Amino acid sequence: MAQNMARKIIAQHLASVADIVPGEEIYLTIDQTLTHDITAVMGYLAFEALDLPRVKTEVSVSYLDHNLLYIDSKTPDDHIFLQSIAKKYGLYLSRPGNGICHSVHFARFGIPGKTLLGTDSHTPTSGAIGMLAIGAGGMDVATVMAGFPLRLKMPEIVNVKLTGRLRPGVNAKDVVLEMLRRYGVNGGLGKIFEYTGEGAKTLQVPERSTITNMGAEMGATTSLFAADDIVRGFFAAQNREKEYVPLYPDEGCAYDDEITIALDQLEPLVACPHQPDNIKTVAEVEKVKVQQVYIGSCTNGSYADLAKAAAVLKGRTVHEDISLTVSVSTRQIFQQLVVDGIMDDLLACGARITEVACGACAGIGQAPSTGGISVRTSNRNFKGRAGTADASLYLVSPEVAAATAVRGVIADPKEFMDVSPLAEIVEPDKYQVNDNLLIAPLPPQEAARVEIIRGPNIKPLPVNTPPAQTIRAKVSLKAGDNISTDDITPANAQFSSMRSNIPLIAEYAYSRYDPGFVARAKEMAVSVIVGGENYGQGSSREHAAITPMFLGVKAILAKSMARIHKSNLINFGVIPLIFENPNDYGKFELADEVVINNAPAQIQAKKVFVENLSKNAVIPAIVDASDEEIRMILAGGQLPFLKSKV
Numbered sequence: 001m002a003q004n005m006a007r008k009i010i011a012q013h014l015a016s017v018a019d020i021v022p023g024e025e026i027y028l029t030i031d032q033t034l035t036h037d038i039t040a041v042m043g044y045l046a047f048e049a050l051d052l053p054r055v056k057t058e059v060s061v062s063y064l065d066h067n068l069l070y071i072d073s074k075t076p077d078d079h080i081f082l083q084s085i086a087k088k089y090g091l092y093l094s095r096p097g098n099g100i101c102h103s104v105h106f107a108r109f110g111i112p113g114k115t116l117l118g119t120d121s122h123t124p125t126s127g128a129i130g131m132l133a134i135g136a137g138g139m140d141v142a143t144v145m146a147g148f149p150l151r152l153k154m155p156e157i158v159n160v161k162l163t164g165r166l167r168p169g170v171n172a173k174d175v176v177l178e179m180l181r182r183y184g185v186n187g188g189l190g191k192i193f194e195y196t197g198e199g200a201k202t203l204q205v206p207e208r209s210t211i212t213n214m215g216a217e218m219g220a221t222t223s224l225f226a227a228d229d230i231v232r233g234f235f236a237a238q239n240r241e242k243e244y245v246p247l248y249p250d251e252g253c254a255y256d257d258e259i260t261i262a263l264d265q266l267e268p269l270v271a272c273p274h275q276p277d278n279i280k281t282v283a284e285v286e287k288v289k290v291q292q293v294y295i296g297s298c299t300n301g302s303y304a305d306l307a308k309a310a311a312v313l314k315g316r317t318v319h320e321d322i323s324l325t326v327s328v329s330t331r332q333i334f335q336q337l338v339v340d341g342i343m344d345d346l347l348a349c350g351a352r353i354t355e356v357a358c359g360a361c362a363g364i365g366q367a368p369s370t371g372g373i374s375v376r377t378s379n380r381n382f383k384g385r386a387g388t389a390d391a392s393l394y395l396v397s398p399e400v401a402a403a404t405a406v407r408g409v410i411a412d413p414k415e416f417m418d419v420s421p422l423a424e425i426v427e428p429d430k431y432q433v434n435d436n437l438l439i440a441p442l443p444p445q446e447a448a449r450v451e452i453i454r455g456p457n458i459k460p461l462p463v464n465t466p467p468a469q470t471i472r473a474k475v476s477l478k479a480g481d482n483i484s485t486d487d488i489t490p491a492n493a494q495f496s497s498m499r500s501n502i503p504l505i506a507e508y509a510y511s512r513y514d515p516g517f518v519a520r521a522k523e524m525a526v527s528v529i530v531g532g533e534n535y536g537q538g539s540s541r542e543h544a545a546i547t548p549m550f551l552g553v554k555a556i557l558a559k560s561m562a563r564i565h566k567s568n569l570i571n572f573g574v575i576p577l578i579f580e581n582p583n584d585y586g587k588f589e590l591a592d593e594v595v596i597n598n599a600p601a602q603i604q605a606k607k608v609f610v611e612n613l614s615k616n617a618v619i620p621a622i623v624d625a626s627d628e629e630i631r632m633i634l635a636g637g638q639l640p641f642l643k644s645k646v
Contacts, residue, residue, distance in 0.1 A: 035118065035141060088447055097356050101118070115150075122379065172211055176210060201228065271395035295324070295405075308402075320408075324405040325352045377397065484539070506550045531557070577608055592612050
């Protein structure tokens with residue numbers, strides 16, 4: 001039977017016999033994992049608790065790439081802990097300065113047809129080379145490192161047929177912004193986007209990675225391209241051609257849905273504040289005055305991206321009202337830009353070069369001014385994402401960002417230059433291959449003698465208790481639509497350094513969205529949160545599930561939930577409830593008293609009646625979980641459930 005690429009990989013990695021039917025639960029063996037420093041500690045604490053001598057995956061990599069702005073001792077302590085963990089348990093470690101996890105991984109570790117699970121929602125970036133790459137929380141990654149399969153609802157597979165070729169000045173970023181315009185921030189939930197067609201063959205691997213990276217903004221499970229001759233050439237340029245494996249969809253294979261995007265019809269697009277799907281053309285927002293421009297990140301920090309930005313900037317000077325910063329995605333690319341003289345062009349125009357790290361994209365450094373407007377090539381523009389609560393972020397391509405840096409207002413480079421030479425800028429035939437900042441796993445006997453170095457900020461992983469027979473609680477928060485994990489656990493250098501200390505970071509839960517939440521939750525002791533559509537969108541950070549649990553939140557009752565966050569809630573024993581009737585959302589107010597009687601039995605039945613005693617109303621809700629996930633909730637979360645199995 002003819003199969004598409006996603007189904008091929010899934011069929012080859014099924015851990016048990018199952019019908020591959022959309023919506024049904026499947027279990028996948030995972031070949032590779034990745035973690036990064038601000039999501040890793042919780043995952044490795046969970047792995048430690050399983051008391052296993054070594055990871056069981058083919059390749060696991062711990063990246064130190066996000067928070068390299070050491071504002072105090074917390075983050076360097078975390079990095080030393082993570083290095084000792086890698087040595088102890090058989091992981092690779094990518095040292096600070098080597099590059100951003102997603103960009104390094106598909107270049108140096110990824111293999112077409114393999115599966116990858118990472119503690120970051122942008123893990124699907126590796127779909128650019130034909131991997132089935134999925135984002136998850138640290139607990140799920142700990143689970144697969146322990147040799148257990150990944151539980152997953154089988155997604156629908158959508159064929160995105162690309163035709164034509166991008167015109168000069170139009171970037172792969174505009175392809176995925178067009179996808180966001182069509183699907184919105186939750187239209188990809190329960191879907192895998194598979195990019196095919198003659199247009200796909202015109203895109204180089206880093207261009208494909210821009211598209212697969214931002215599939216996360218639609219809530220997609222993952223996105224992927226074929227491992228074709230373009231991928232073969234990329235592997236050759238990385239001196240890894242022997243590891244290349246071809247992967248194509250079978251002729252005549254079926255998809256659950258199909259759309260077409262004509263690349264030659266696209267124009268430069270902008271994601272306007274404060275959601276990635278608030279899409280307009282550059283022409284519709286041009287002349288908006290800007291104070292800051294940021295070019296780089298895992299989304300648009302490739303060689304060709306930065307070379308195109310430099311071509312726009314060459315011979316010009318950054319506008320006097322603009323602060324322009326550039327961050328390269330990997331050390332390998334940085335070195336190539338230096339060799340080819342492109343870094344000189346960036347410096348000459350007045351760009352400030354930051355270190356090779358996630359940095360500004362994750363709100364770690366380069367915060368905008370008060371009420372400022374920042375134009376960025378990164379992937380998210382949630383309110384507060386950049387570290388300034390009242391700033392406005394616009395997401396654009398490197399070409400548009402460079403033009404904006406020159407003009408001082410949002411601009412298209414074709415307004416002041418001939419953009420046709422941009423089409424000639426491509427990735428190098430050979431990259432600067434140097435893996436000396438990758439520490440390989442130790443042999444088992446040597447690893448067994450390694451002592452874990454644990455700084456004072458690293459606190460034990462909190463573990464929930466099984467749900468009580470009767471859950472009596474109050475509503476500690478009533479939230480609106482599209483609550484992000486940034487809203488729940490804010491992102492900047494200060495907060496990121498707290499991620500290994502749940503009691504400390506819990507003090508800042510919802511601090512930007514509702515500053516009174518923590519005190520209210522503590523006073524209530526036991527509470528529930530009511531949310532709107534797409535609750536928990538954005539980053540995979542499981543702190544957004546752990547900190548409310550730590551503060552006594554027993555359940556989230558929402559209209560809908562983002563996939564990764566829902567899984568994180570289950571992993572930590574928080575009950576994910578979905579309104580049977582979304583209009584019942586209006587029947588709750590802050591501080592309402594609610595009760596769930598016979599809670600374990602109702603959870604087991606996957607339908608819970610929430611009695612709102614304050615409103616004298618009974619609201620039916622669905623427990624959106626599989627049979628195994630129900631057992632996890634009833635055990636108090638995945639860790640106690642797994643420990644019983646181990």
